[in-house]
Every structure is written in structure tokens, then in C-alpha cells.
Amino acid sequence: MNFETRIGPDLGADAPDYPPMAVPEWYRDAKLGFFVHWGLYSLPAWAPPHPPGGVPVEDAYAHHQYAEWYANTVRIEGSPTWRRHQELYGPGRTYEDLADEWDVTGFDADAFVGDLVSAGARYVVPTTKHHDGFCLWDSATTTFTAPRRGPGRDLIAELHDATRRRDTRFGVYFSGALDWHASDFPPIESDTDLFRFRRADEWFSRYAAAQLEELIDRFRPDLLWNDIEWPDGGKGGDEFAVAALFRRYLEAVPDGAVNDRWGVPRHGFLTREYTHVPDILGHPWESTRGLGYSFGFNQAEGNEHSLSGTALVRLLVDVVSKNGNLLLNVGPRADGSLPDLQRAAMRELGAWLQRDGDAIYGTRPWVRAGEPIGVPRAYTRTATTVNAIVLDPAPGVVELPADLSGELRPWSDGTSAVVRSRPDGTREVELPERLRAEPAVAVRIDTVNS
Template identity: 55%
Template sequence: MISFDDRHGPEDAAPPAAYPDLSVPDWYRDAKLGVFVHWGLFSVPAWADVLDRSDVTAQNAYARHQYAEWYANTVRIAGSPTRERHERLYGVGYSYEDFADDWHPAPDAAAGIVDLARRAGARYVVPTTKHHDGFCLWDSATTPFTAVRRGPSRDLIAEIADAVRDAGLRLGLYYSGAHDWHASEFPALTSNDELFALRRNDPQFAAFAAAQLRELIERFAPDLLWNDIDWPDAGKYGGPDSLQELFRAHLAAVPDGLVDDRWGVPVHGVLTREYQDIAEVQEEPFESTRGLGLSFGFNADESAEHALDGTALIRLLADVVSKNGNLLINVGPRADGSIPALQARALEELGEWLGRHGAAIYGTRPWFHDAVRVPPEGVRFTLGNDADGHAVLHALLLDPTAGPVTLDDQVSVAIREIAREPGRDGPVSLTPDPGERGVAVVTLPLR
């Protein structure tokens, strides 16, 4: 897995001191749950090769890419299952960009997507404004390759942004800073090395990317700028189109704004971890992101065997939050904007659970203690407050059906150091509500 915060360069680009303060704001740390929305041209073919992953290797992983939103790249790889299927269904002369005229979202699509995010308990929503294919979902003056000028004939980001703000949620915007396959002539990417090597770094492209990002900042004032992969190297020096000036413009528009870590510079906002399991409590806030299935964009061939159900999603949220993270869980709408039932059910179950146990998630902080740096099996902890504002330690039991959980001596002693005595010495036993689905919460008052 790639950790993007490890990637810095070029060496002679602007130093850390040239950038503004990118500290993670409290609103984000309190939010805990966001919904990513991968919706675009890739939602029309809605396919990636996932039926049999047993023979996927480092050598063929890009030809067998599991992300449906990578269709525009995978279809260009000779012999790939995507290329073979595309030519069979659409014909040899039909290009990926022809989907731009065949995409017709439903009139109420944006409202439906955001309403599901709200019901899931999300506190922020992050739609893709432009993925690597270069198709802009807002009314950009930089290119005619937009949703306004092609099939949808609408500013889809404006619709989503309005719905997000009407729902009282925070708005994030995803932007592909490193890749725009519509505006470049590189061959298809076939490896992680090429992911970073085959990208434009010239001043013209840096200015193009800066103009697009500036449009998004000025038009939508996003709370979170979520860039992907990297940023054109020519934009990492000084000048009005430099990345540090774009960050300043963002923070001027949104003083408590936030950026992620995928810019390829020696500073970052929130760390991102994609489809990664984090083993222990982290000192620095991070954001765990993944699809409900194997892909971010909708893949019509995914089924329940590939996807998180409601219980698994609740457990994932509890695990991530307990380790100092936010969960940015993705939905991949169909081309018309509807959310497949498999995804909707899991999110609705999560929302129902948060309706009962949100106090153990929202606004909490991780419990830092040597004994629980790696949490005990089946138990996660968060620090928060009860309804009266008193400090509490929440123990989240990942499998309530297993019955009471007795913690080992080291963890039990650590709990007794900060909690009011349950009444006796010895191991601490945590008993879940036997009727609880997903994750049970046992709240221990603190001194």
C-alpha cells in the first residue's frame, strides 16, 4: 500500500516554511465519519474485473484493476479484460470519452446521494470533482470536457454542494491533481512506478491544475481539499500559481479548512490510508478510506461477497475511530445517481447504530496508554463525555454475540487507573447488551 505522505519532491522545491499551517481542525476530528462519492463517466460502463482475483499479481494488477473508476486507463491496456469487454459491448471505435454524451443523471440524483449520507450519520461528504479521466463535474472555464457541456448538461458539483450545505454537513472536494488523461498523451499506466512517473509536471499543466483548483475554492469554499496522487512539480515552487498560494487562498476562504496528504510536498494536512488496516492507536489523526466493496466507482459485477455489510461497517468505524482516525467510506452511485441496495443497506444500518451509540464515536478521542496501544482482541476504546459532560471511557465490543469479555491484567489495571472502581480488584469484565447488533458499547465513568 502507498503512503502518500512519504512522497516529497523535487528536492529544490519550496520548503515546509513556505506553506501555511495545515493543522487538522477540531471540527474534522469531531466528525469521525464522512462519505466519499465516486460518481463520473466511469459510472456509465460501471465495470472492473473482480470475479476471480486469485491470479492477480504485481505484473498484471493494473490490467486487472479492481477500481471501476480506473476504466479509462484499464481499457487502454492491450489484452486486459476491460478492453476485451469494452470492444465486445461498445465496439472498437467507441472511446471512453464517448460516454460523456451518454451520461444522463436523474434530476434528483444529488439530493438522494446526500440524503443517504446524512442518514448514515456522516458529518461531511466528499464528491469527486474530476477523476484521473479529466472529466470535470462542475462548470469549469478551463476545458469543454465538463458535465455542463456534455451529456449531463448540469453542474453536478453545484447540486451536490447545495444539498450538502442544506443538510447541515461539511463539504469536501476530491480533485485529481497528478493525472488528467484527457490533457496528456502518456500511455496507459501499468505499475505503481508509472503512477508517479507518467504524469505531467510542466508549467502549463501546473497552471491548468491551479486554475481548476482555484475555481473550486472560489465557487464552493470546500471545508476539505482532497487531492489525489500528487501535484504537478512545476507548481511546487513559488509564484501566484504555486501550491502554497493555493493553500493560502483556501484557508482565506475557509479559515478552519483542511487538506489531505497527497500533494507530494514536505507538509500535509490529514494523513490518508486507503484500504489499509491500522494496527495500533496513532499519535497523529488519520483518515481511513475505502469502498464498501472492492471499488470506489460503481461496479455492476460486485456482489455481497465483495462488500461490507452493516455489521462489518460498524466494526470498521469503531476500529478506525478508536485509533485516532476518521472513516471516509465510499459510495459508488450508478450512472443515474441511484445508490445500489447493497451499499444503501450497509449505510442505513450504520446510521441506525450511530443513532443509539453516537456518543461513543462523535467528538471522542483515542485512549493513549501503553497497555492499549494495540487494542485487545474484540475491544476498542474511545474517550468522551456523557450527557452531563462527565468524562467517560467507552469500551466498544466488536462481537456482542460472544458474550462478556474479560480483559487481561495489564488492560484491567490501566482501566482502573483512570476509571471509578467497579467495586472489586482483579480483571475487568465487560458485558454487552445481548440484543445489540454490530458493536456493543459499555461506558465506564472516569474520575
């Protein structure tokens, strides 16, 4: 099931009036954002590592690969997470008991955000509250928060301030209809349970709305990223309902971006999670995934589970060529430090964007995303240029189709390209030796002076 596209109850004549939800140009230009899944789940930091669909469907929740789902998986008796929790913490210690042990003494938000910006981030989206209900900001709605428990700090305020200081867009992730702290449902063990064991009553709808209002009022986020729908009790015409929240948000942040995971018949950009999109989508969309198979830090993951820098660059190029943004997730350790495995891939991505970022940022799709045969490549365009981004430079040559007839611009270091024309109108471009070991290389074709 595509959870992000599920629509809630038909309200008929009582359907609320939603405001227009255009996708702002800043978002379409940004191309690369960083998700930050950091929370109470970062203490146990464990899940059975496997790719999506890597276990039988009936075992998917008991063997959930997302470490940020620890609070649910640990309650499934006999699950690998349940067994490990008993061994490490004993049967008397619950997940929520860990809140007082979370120590972030050495966390430096400026250094952390600096690493994301150096890797190419144009927007940053931390998890303000995941499904476990633990709030990382100083909320008046609950004491189950980072400022009032172990960390003793408003982590969202710190990340927000550091992001703004880097002149970078700031967004918030919020778990709308799932909050295991404020619910007494049994654990979720199937996709059916996912939508059955959720609060839909008016009290919880008001509770969720009050929390989101706090985030909007305090941080004026450039982006609202909701997950697993909104409570059904908050989908009507009330002032605490999501339609009214949208109106107030867009009044406060007129160029705000909103995703599609609200379960209502109005949305901004589309989201696709750990999903390959085969071709250009007509509506702006966002691909999201972790560097490994989990969003939250999973200490059980190694090199074999994680994207290399080369794979990461090629993923970004593929997504952008199809009218998408990449919201790449990092999962810090409990102390807020980034694991070396993640940092290495981020450094490679940042270095590549320093050279060929003009073929990514501010671009739009060309008439097609790539070619079915020949050297793998992907296309992007600006008002004056088409970029043919070669995804495997090792062969040293790429063929440009006849409908890309413009003059080639110099390479990123200013040197001229070597081109051989063919009778059929195609051209063969020789890639410089120094670029053939790179993860990708952009060939820039001038479309104004052609």
C-alpha cells in the first residue's frame, strides 16, 4: 500500500475548504534536502537490517528494518528487537524509561548542520516527533519531551537556529496520526493494524493540532512533512482541523511547502519512500530514504547495507532528472554524532556537487529522463542549457542524440570538450581522463546559441 496516497473519510457536504497548495519554486530549485531521524530510538539504535521487502510480509513488522520503529517492534513478543531488549535492559525496563538516559552533552548544532550544508543540503528537516510521541522541542502539550527529560535541551530550537544561521531552509517532520505515547493500542503487526491502531478521536486531533501549531508559531518552517496521515477527527471544517491548519500555516509562511501524507484530498509535493520512479512525473515529487535500510541510526548496519558515495550521487541525478527532489536521511547516534559510514558518503556527494552542482540545482526535467540504450545518462535543463549527466564515465565516451545539437560548453575546469560528429546527426563526446573515475560527469549543451 502507498500510505502517503491514502485518502480519509468522505465528508460529503461537510468537506472543508482547503487552500491552494502550490509547490513553491524554492523547493523545486533546492533538489537536495536532509532528513534527520534523531530521537529516543537513537539510544537502543537497533533493528534487523534488511532491504524493504526483505522478509515475508507476515513478518515485516516483527522484523521491521526501521530502527525508529523500536517502540513498536519491542512490544511484539518474540521479535528480534523484543529479545534483544530483554537481554540488554531486562524485562522491567520499557522503551520510555530510556528517556532519562539520553545524553546529548557534546552535541553542537552548528557543526552538525554545517556537515549537512557541506554535503549539499538546501533544506534540513529534523523529526520533531516520531511515532513514539517523544517531542524534541519544548512543548506545552506534554512532559514527554527532550527539554524535560534526559537531554534537558530544546533540540529543534538548536537545529532551527543553526540552519537559519547557514541561510538554509528549515522544515519539520511530524507524526500526525501515530503517537504510541498518547495511545494504548496493541503493537502494529500488519498494514491493516497501521490504520486501525491510530487515534482518530477529537481529543487527540486537538492534541496533534496544538503541537503542530507550536512548531509553526515558533519556527515558521519552510516545509511541513507529515507522516502516516492526520487523525480522522481532525479532517472536518473545525478550526483545529487540518484544512484550517493549512490556511494558518500558509498565511504565516506564504511560500511554504507541504507534502502529501495527510490523508486528505489536497496536497503539495508527492513523496516516494525507498521507491524507484521509472520516468518523469508531471507533479513535483520527493524521493526519501536512508543511506542504509533504516532512517534512525541502526548499529547493526554495515557497508553492505549502505549507499556508497558513488551510488548516492547517481541516485540524486536519477531523481532530479525525473522532476524530483532527494530528501536524504541521516541517522545520528544518540549523542548527535554522525557515523563514519554516513559521513564518508556525504563527503563524496558534497565534493561532486561542488564541481557539477549547476547541473542539479535550479534545473527542471528535459523532454526525457535518459536513454534506453548506450552509456547510462540522465538529463536536466535550465533556461539556456541541457545537461547530459553521464552516470558511468569509465568508458570515456558518451554519445549525444541528434536532438541535442547545441554547442558544448567547457568542462567544469574551463577546458574544451573533444567532440566527433557523425553523419546521422549524433555526436561522440570524449570524457577527460581525470573525470573517468568520478561517479558522474555533466556534459553541458548550450541551447541558446545553437
